[in-house]
Amino acid sequence: MDEIKVFAPASVANVGCGYDTIGFAIDGLGDEIIMSKRSDSKLVIKEIIGADLPLEPEENVATISIRALLDHLGSDQGFDITIKKLFKPGSGLGSSASSAAGAVFAANELLGEPIDKKDLIHFALEGEAFASKSYHADNVAPSLIGGFNVIRAYEPELDIFQVNVPADLWVLIIFPDVVIKTSESKKLIPTSLSIKDARDQWSNVAGLIQAFNTHDFELLRKSVTDLVAEPVRKGLIPGYDQVKQLAYDHGSVGFNISGSGPSMFALFKNEKAMNAAKPEIKKLYEEMNLPVILHSSKINLRGCEVIS
Known part of the structure; x- marks a missing residue:
């Protein structure tokens, strides 16, 4: 060949x-x-x-x-x-x-x-x-x-x-048209954590793994929580908090920043719930005069x- x-x-x-x-x-x-x-x-x-x-x-x-x-x-x-x-x-x-x-x-x-x-x-x-x-x-x-x-x-x-990956899990990628360089975004990450934040972050990691292995979507929703990158990076992403709320309003079982952003991901336990969220998110960015790509996928x- x-x-x-x-x-x-x-x-x-x-x-x-x-x-x-x-x-x-x-x-x-x-x-x-x-x-x-x-x-x-x-x-x-x-x-x-x-x-x-x-x-x-x-x-x-x-x-x-x-x-x-x-x-x-x-x-x-x-x-x-x-x-x-x-x-x-x-x-x-x-x-x-x-x-x-x-x-x-x-x-x-x-x-x-x-x-x-x-x-x-x-x-x-x-x-x-x-x-x-x-x-x-x-x-x-x-x-x-x-x-x-x-x-x-x-x-x-x-x-x-x-x-293990739940076969019925869907991923919605929300990509507003702004650019964030990974090398620059990494500079925002704190170099130290309090014992409390570190403890809670470790607990969320354990919960996330357990949720995927057992297909426990309620545990998944709680465990995607991030105390390290999300608080300092979300301000770089237009509409972040609004999109997150819209996703959860439509039944998302997990939402956060994809990598260093600006893309976000929302996890859904069925395609119908995911598709219902799309028009609301698109409308939000139309009102902000910002192009957005919405991409649906399985893992x-x-x-x-x-x-x-």
Whole structure:
């Protein structure tokens, strides 16, 4: 196989209480990457469609991630790469992670799959760290392997496990047309917590995991609560409190910021409740004269996949 086309899904990180620790993949948004082998060792980004991102291999998360994989394998294989972004960078949906994950997945496929899919996370993290100025796998892991992921530890080695996903759970992504850079948003996060806030945050993480495992939607609604990022980041997102209230008024079982924002996610236990909330949210942003994208999805359990 000399050429491949893959899809790498977007993702929701933090999921409220799980800062840099929890994330899940979604359907329909992500990166489409076409990659082909070269006869030399160069990594060439031929085109990026849908976003203004660097083509230089030392400045793009896709080629940085591929280089980490090739160095590990001791390979001098070169690739031509075309990236089609199906959602905006700076959306809070793991744009850099989708590019990094999709790139290493495609390269690994063309090289004959020498690395297990889950182990590719290590190489995608190199690109993600370049983009966000920190190592965090809560976008990269779900984009690569799909599902609902928990990063138990980063040191001394990366330790990730997956949590059961309720089959009837729906996700509504609300993306107002403003840009928030992850590297800038991270500067708002407090460097210390009170014992009380830390205790309550840990309790919410435990509740969130239990809620997913047992399909306890009332516990899920209570446990998505975040005491770390949401209080300092929500002010960057127009209409945040109003949208949150509208979602809960229509039966949402969990609402918070997706990653660093401005996208938000609302969890619903059925499609009917989710669809009832959409017109109200759209109307709110029309009154604010602000474009908004509403995207419905189930939790993507597949992660990166070959599409042609």
